[in-house]
Amino acid sequence: xxxxxxxxxxxxxxxxxxxxxxxxxxxxxxFILFSLRGLPPYLPIFNQLPWGVERLGTTTSIFLPLLIAxxxxxxxxxxxxxxxxxxxxxxxxxxxxxxxxxxxCFIFTLRTILLIT
Numbered sequence: 001x002x003x004x005x006x007x008x009x010x011x012x013x014x015x016x017x018x019x020x021x022x023x024x025x026x027x028x029x030x031f032i033l034f035s036l037r038g039l040p041p042y043l044p045i046f047n048q049l050p051w052g053v054e055r056l057g058t059t060t061s062i063f064l065p066l067l068i069a070x071x072x073x074x075x076x077x078x079x080x081x082x083x084x085x086x087x088x089x090x091x092x093x094x095x096x097x098x099x100x101x102x103x104x105c106f107i108f109t110l111r112t113i114l115l116i117t
Contacts, residue, residue: 008081017095021073021102028066028106035113069105073098
């Protein structure tokens with residue numbers, strides 16, 4: 001498995017997308033931890049549900065988008081490292097997808113926290 005990751009990081013595009021994914025992960029985690037103390041007990045996390053109490057989640061549910069993005073990124077990284085030798089384009093698309101998921105979760109978290117505070 002280590003040789004798969006070595007070949008994956010030799011490609012400029014996958015290395016850049018992995019680096020940007022990690023940067024946005026650290027930014028999002030830092031922003032959440034920095035603003036966690038000032039958040040109210042309930043946050044509007046589940047915006048697709050009908051209006052009312054169903055849309056609210058506890059303060060710790062602000063970590064949910066980050067958790068989903070990390071699971072998606074790790075899964076895509078593992079699949080990209082396995083498929084890179086056969087299909088480099090698919091591995092690059094998986095890297096870009098991981099970056100976009102992390103970026104969109106960062107924007108969601110940022111907007112949710114800035115809406116509340």
